[in-house]
Every structure is written in C-alpha cells, then in structure tokens.
Amino acid sequence: MRFVLPVLLGLLCAASVSAQDRTGLPAIPIATLKEALRTLASDEFEGRAPGTPGEQKTLDYLVRHFQKAGLKPGNPNGPNGPSWFQDVPLVAVTSQNHSGLSFTGGTQPLSLKHGSDYVAVSYRPVPRTAVKDSAVVFVGYGVNAPEKGWNDYAGIDVKGKTVIILVNDPDWQSTGLDGPFGGRAMTYYGRWTYKYEEAARQGAAAALIVHQSEPAAYGWGTVQVSWSGETDIADAPGDGSKPPVSGWIQLDKARALLASGGRDFDTLVAAASRKGFKAVPLAGVKASLSFDNALRRHRSKNVIGILPGARRPGEYVLHTAHWDHLGRCEPAPDGDDICNGAVDNASGTAALIALAEANGKAGPADRSMVFIAFTAEESYLLGADHYGANPVFPLGRTVGGINMDTLIPTPAALNVVMVGRGKSDLDAYLDRALVKQGRVNSPEPTPERGSYYRSDHFSLAKRGVPMLFLKGGDDLIEGGKAAGQALAADYVRNRYHSPKDEFDPNWNWDGLAQDVQIYYAVGRELAMTTGWPNWVDGDEFRAIRDKSRTGAK
Template identity: 60%
Template sequence: MSARTHFGLAAAALLAACAPTTQEGPAATASASAPEISLDTLKTVTQLLSSDEYQGRAPTTPGEEKTVALIADRFEKAGLRPGNEGNWFQDVPLVETIATPTPLRVTGGAEPLTFEFRTDMVANTYQVQPSVSLDNSDIVFVGYGINAPERGWNDYAGVDVKGKTVVILINDPDYQTQGLEGPFNGRAMTYYGRWTYKYEEAARQGAAAAFIVHETEPASYGWNVVQSSWTGAQYNMDAANNHMDQSRVIGWLTNEASQQLFAAAGKDLASLSAAAKQKGFKAVPLGLQASVGLTNEIKRQASRNVIGVLPGATRPDEYVIYTAHWDHLGICDAVDGDSICNGAVDNATGTAGLVALAEAHAKAGPADRSIVFLAVTAEESGLLGSRYYGENPVYPHAQTVGGINMDGLNVVGNTRDLVVIGKGKSGLEDYLQRAADDMGLDLKNEPTPEAGYYYRSDHFSLAKFGVPMLYAESGEDLVDGGIAAGRAAAEDYRANRYHQPSDEYDPAWNWDGAIRDLSLYYRIGRDLAESDAWPNWVEGDEFRAIRDRSRAGAQ
C-alpha cells in the first residue's frame, strides 16, 4: 500500500533534480519543444500492460516476464541503449511471503474480543520465517507513534514497549489543521505520518507487534484499499538477517474494531486520540493482551528494474532520469467475479509515458547530458525497486542532475492547472514555473497535503539519497467542466477503481491532458539535459545536507 499517489485526476507525474555547484536555477537554455508525443504508443502500451494476459503485473510472476520483456523491447525500438553495463535489467532480490493469520484475540477486558482477518483487521510480518506467534502481549496506546527529537516530540517517552503490542494512529498530530503551520507542518503530512514510519519506529522501540488504527480521512483511502493491499503475496527486500530486527506482527485495525478494543479497556478512542494531538502526550497501557499467529509461504526470487539510456553528447557522465513503476497488485480480491487488479491507470499509463518520452528524446537526438529511463519494480510493496536502485545506483547520485517520475497519467482531459506536492522544497520549481507559464497553466499548491503524497512514490527513494525531487501533477480544474468535474473524477477513481479490479483500460479515455503533461515533462528534462545547472533543495530542507555532501564529494 505504499506510494498511493492518485489524487488529483487519477494521475501523477513527478519531477526531480539535483544539487549545488555553480548554478541552482533554470539554465539559460533555449526552450525545449517536444517532438510529438505518440498517442498510439500511450494507448498501445497501456492496453497491453493492463490486459488480463499480464495478470496484474505482480513481481516475480509470469506477468512480470511479459512486462519487462515488453518494456525492454520498446526501449530498444525507441533507440535507447541498454542502461546497466550492456544489460536492460537490474536484478532486485526480493522475498515473497503469503501470510495466513489466525484471528486476533484480545483478553483482559470484561469479555474477550475476537477480530477476524480482513473484516476487522489485517496482519502480516516483515520477518521471514515459516511461522510467527504473538501470545498475551500487553497492549499500549502510543498515540501517533512518533519519536522526533528535533521537534521535541516523543510518544514513546517514559514507556517500555519491548515485547508489547502498540496501537498507533495514522498521519500526524496536526493533520486537521487548515494551514501549513504546526509542529508537523500543519495539514501537510511529514514522513512521521506515514504507515511505513510507524512500523519502523515501533521496531526500533522493540515492540513485538504494531497495529495502526484505520480512519479514511487521515489515511486518505478506505478500508477496501487496506484489504486489497495487505492480502495475498507481499514482497520485501531479501536480507541476510531475514528482517528479524522488525516487529513480529504488523497490521491495521478497522476503526470499529479499534473502538471496541478501547472500550474493553474502559477507554474512549476519540478522547485518547484528541489527547494524542497534544505535545507531551504520554502512552497509555490498556491493560489488555493480544494474541495472533501467522503461517508464511516463502519464496525468494529476483525481480527486475528495466533501464535504458540515451548517452549524452558532451557530458555523458551527468544524468537526467525519468522513472515509472511497472508493477501492480496481480491477483487480488474478486469484485463481481473479476480477481485481476490490472492497474491500467496505476501504473500502465505511467510506464507507457516512459516509453513515449524515450521515443521523443531519441527522435530529438542526444542532449549534452545522458538521459536515463528507469522502469522500477515493486512500488506497490513499499517502493522496493526504486529503493534498491537508490541503494545500488547504476548512475551515481552525485552525478544525477534530475528526473521525472510518472505514477499515473491524466486520462480525463486537459486542465487549466498543475499542482505541486511539497511546494517550496527545491529549485526545480523554477523549471516547472517557467514551463507552466509558457504553456498558460496555473501552478497551485496541493489541495490535500494531509495525504502525504510526497512520501508515497518512487521519487522519495531518490530524495532520501539527496537527489532533489519535484512532484507535480495535473490539477482539478478541467477545461471541460471546471473544478467540480475534476474533483468528481478524482473522487470517483479513488472510491471505485484505485487498487481494485475495475482499474482497467477504457478506449473512451481522453488523453489530451496526458500528452500535454508529457510535453511539459519532456521540456523540463530536456532543459536539464542541455544545461550545466545543478538545482538543489532549498536551505533548511530535510534533504539539503545529504545532497551538499554528495555533490561536494563529486567535485
């Protein structure tokens, strides 16, 4: 359930760039006009990748074999060269687990509670072992589960949760703030609000289990998304320690189940949630015990990133990178007899956009810098393909100037606006602003900063290594229908297609917005590839120091 990037128009396109040297703003290059973006490529590649033949493109399945072969073939036909030392592929070692949980039993209250898998809770484990058990583990409510010393906030202060089960709220304490001021950036989610962080911190604190309370607004998706994403095959990076440093059990509780659990302890979930928003909140032992077991089917197998490159003419050792994830959920919960999560918008469209951009750049010929096209695996499992590339870069981060990541294209029509996610983070916004002005587009702040989209797609894997990332997408102001129609389209996608079998190719899609956006991404990438600039994060940004150190070592 990582990288849930589809707000706005069921579309997202991400832009990235790098660090300091002589110039941080847009270079004084000629405006790059894109060769025609191929509508036929967009339609053909999207339709193929999202067909039932590809079985939802889950990693390490026959669907992957078809997918990566298609991408490599289209890269080669576009005129790219193999991007990994003569190879189209980068192996990504994964471990696949399929967990079968027992019901979660809670004792210690007036009456024992039993929470059923999928309907009341989901449970899984990062630990790679055939079976995992949690027996009579004391339950502690730790508020938002945040330990942020630089913000003077520690929900674990004064409590020892080693071997215990922690119950955690999703998002940040100030997510309901209307503005962007607050201990955790107000309405804009920080990484502390992400479910991935919650489990990471719980493990660091020694918790045996961690369950997150689901609530649709702060999670930004319904329980149906949790169900589809946390059942069936799950993937993680293969590791020598089998992830035994992680909590034994991780999972989610429905809001209804959470209310029952707190009531059994004589507590009120709403009251304690309100208290947890205040600085100085102290964790609350609930006087209850949790028991649950898991059996795991385990398979180790490499998945693959696909990499093509258009070598630079004069500075081939400096790189601009485009990325998109090719994977989706594979076989998922059946709806009306359909059990294939085809992932047409998410992210067959983005992969098709990657191919179309490769064709356009190759047609224009080499730029000064090299341009890399990276299709990554296992985004839906926690950004694993991009994480592996980040940890094992084919092209050094210090020499990577920037890039564009596409996690879903706009297939509902042209808009008058673009939205910037995490506005004010890097100098790349100058490139975006210039391109938007020339195309007559209104650049807006994100309407739902509380959803934390900046931390939910593959650009984040590069940002963590200091590569400045600009995340932008089509807004909601449709040329045909205005904001009301755009918002309705976004809400319809989230409710009725996102991570469901109904995310299927539709011949009636309007590709005008996708082609417009791809032309914008082409221009920004080409401007970067023809310049000698190294845009950086703004002073004080969380990733600035990492990039400064990286670039200093490259001089």
C-alpha cells in the same frame, strides 16, 4: 464552457514527435502512449505482479520499446556486460492460516476476524509468526521526532508489546499548513511505513494502525487488498526494520479495545494531538495472534535504458515510473480477480516509453538521460529503494529527475498540481515549462495524503536527488475544479487498487498528453543545462544533497 487558452488548441493535434505544437514543445507520441497503456493493462499481463509470468511479459515489452526508441542498455555492470536489468532480490510472502486476533484481560474479551476486522502481515522472511499474551499500549501517533521535541515513546518500554497507533500526523486535522508537522500536509512521520519502522526501533512485537479513511486517504477496502494475498518484501534475513507483526485494525474495533482497557478513544486521540503526550498502557489487556507465511524467493528486475549525453555523459537525468501492480487480487463482485493497474501504473510506464521515444527522436542531450522502470513499488518502493541503495549511476552525479505514477486520463486542464511544491529548485523548471503551455502550478488540494512520500521518487529524494512529481491538472477547461476533482475522487473511490482499474477506450487523453509534455520539457532542460538543482534551505533532504555533491566535486 470555460475559455480555451489559445496555446492549448493545438496541443494534441500531432501524433508524431517530429512535429511541434503551438507551445513550441515537441508533440508527444500519442499513439505510442495509448498502445503501451492498453497493452500493459490487458488481462494478458495478469496485473504485472513481480515474480509472475506477467513480469516477464512486461520486461520483454519494455526492452523492445526502449531499443526501438534508440536507448542503450543502462546497467554497465551486468553479469555479461551492459544489461537492461538490475536484479532486485525479493521474497514473496503469502500469510495464511490466521488464528484471528484476540484481546484478553480487559473488561470485555474481544475476538477479531482477519480481513473484516483487522489485517496483519510480517515483513520478515520467516515461516511462522506468532504473538502470545503481548501487553497492549496506545502510543498515539507513534512519532519520535527529536528535532521537533516530540516523542510518543518517551518514558515507556514497549519491547515485546503490541502498540496501537493513529494514522497520519498529530496536527492532520488543521485546516491550513501551519503546525509542528506541517498542519494539513502529511509528513513522513504520518506514513504507515514510518510508524512500523519506529515501532520496530522501539522493540514492539506488533504494531497495529487504527484505520480512519480521512487521515489514511483510503478506505478499508484498499487496506484489505493491499495487505492480503502475496506480498513482496526485501530478501534480507535478519532485517529488523519492521516489527514481527505489522497490521491495521478497524476503527470500531479499536474503540472497543480501548474501552475494554478502561479508556475512551476520543479522549486519547485529543491528548495524542498535543505535545508532551505520554503513551497509555491498557491495564491487563493482552494481544495474541498467529499466522503462517508461505515464502517464495525470486529476483525481480528494474529495467534501465540510457540515452548517453553528447557533452557531459557522466552527469545523469532520471526519468522513472514503476511497471508493477498487484497481479491477481480480491475479486470484484463480478468475479474479476485481475488488478490490471491501468492508471496505477501502466499510465506512468506508458509515459516512460513515450518519453524515451520522444527524446530518442530529438537526439542526445548534453547530459545522459536515464529511463528506469522500477519493480515492486506496490511492495513499499522496494525496487526504487534497491536502486537508491545500489545506484547504477552515482547519486552525487545525478542532476535530478522526474517520476510518473498514476496519471489519470482527463480532459485538458488550465493547471497542473505539483506534489511537494516549494521543496526544491525544480519548481522553476516546471514553471518555465508551464509558461509555454499557458498553464499554472497549483497547490496540492490534498496535502494530508502525504503523496510525496508514497511513490518511487521518495527513495531517491531521501538520498538527496531532487525529484519532480506531478498529479496532473484538476482545473479542467470544461468543468473547472469541480469536474477535475470529481474525476480524481471517482478513481480513488471506485478503481484504485481494485480489478476495476482497467483501460477505457473512451478516455479523453488531452490532459494526460499535456502532462507528459511537461515531463518532457523539464527532463530535457535538466539534460541541456549546466545547473545543479538543490533542495531549498531547511528542507529535510538538503543536507544529504549537499554532502553528496561535495563528494562528487
């Protein structure tokens, strides 16, 4: 057993927010946290998919608890006055009647089966999608980064063609954080969302990413679940931000495809990792596939509550989490087809409720404290992105915020892992809170996953708002980093985006309560000070923050 820090001994002894533990910070309402997580992750809520009965149950639950915490409706522009909701127009798309993906014209024709060999969807609200005899081009990592002098599309026209793309950044295999794209740490250029967006800007008819578990940070099973069934997209007819077909292809099938075009996969991967790479057409190879899209238009909702500020109510501090999950999904071997999303993200939503209760009990801060439960995070951050594009509170008057997503219940830890450390002034706020707990801020162990670009805070960060995102502690008091990292790996391997992400009555809640207490401390300090945190010089979001703050002044 490792030495237990004295300040942690009393951390979880109180279940009432009226008490303080030995850190001097208010204790988190553990009973509320547990009950909210258990309820939201129950089969009754059917996996909380937008546009299903589970959504209405979730909205009712959130409003009831926000009201109980003393919050006020947060959207002043509701149709009938102040409202708890912000409408998010969506189209639920279910792809069906897949023809299979065929490649002809090479040395060996290939016929791929949907689901096991490839997945394909359309992010455009059209009833049918078809690509016929589309020329195939290998475009390396599919990156066009003028500021880095890197363009994988230079000198080639891919309009109407099918592009084959590698996942992650060109330097992802680096052991350190040095390199044109941050070395081991994934940038936004490495995210699949960016790759589809850039392929669309280049005019591609289809974009297929080669799946590799290490650089993708998840296995093929996650791809199958996430790119099958009903998927929400923005209700924006004519939106060309994604190509007509977006999908993934299994690694062994990609190897066979390139070989059929007279190319060696490993040789091309090595070339694509170097600056100056030129896209490679697969001579004579043509791609064809088709599928139907069942469309169901609906309006989902972000839930917004506010604790108005006592002195500067026109300055806002955000607390966010996404309430949605996948609903019914690919059944587990035991037949269970409800993706309950206990950790992802009933945990963050329960923490949001607990923080609302704790802050309501503490009373108004100087600045207004806003609590937002976003919809459609699992559909590529659509709820948060809608809020970012249509903010209820001006982004230039938004001080900063915290986002809670996938809080894995673990025993107490000696540290916390901050995702995106070194990007903004929020590091100092976090460090001050950690000092009170006797914990430290540790480097992210898996920067290659690009986690900062994979949750709702990114939709606000890219619009200039500094946002804090934690992944909890991985250096456990009992068992150290080996135990902490094993727990996280077990979740990703066995439960993430599957029906086995369920509430466990045997969880140890100590680490989760520590982390929620840190979120409380950072949010409260932001709301009680006059400072305006910013991104560090040279950060990708600094310029837009400076511009928004100039306008606010």
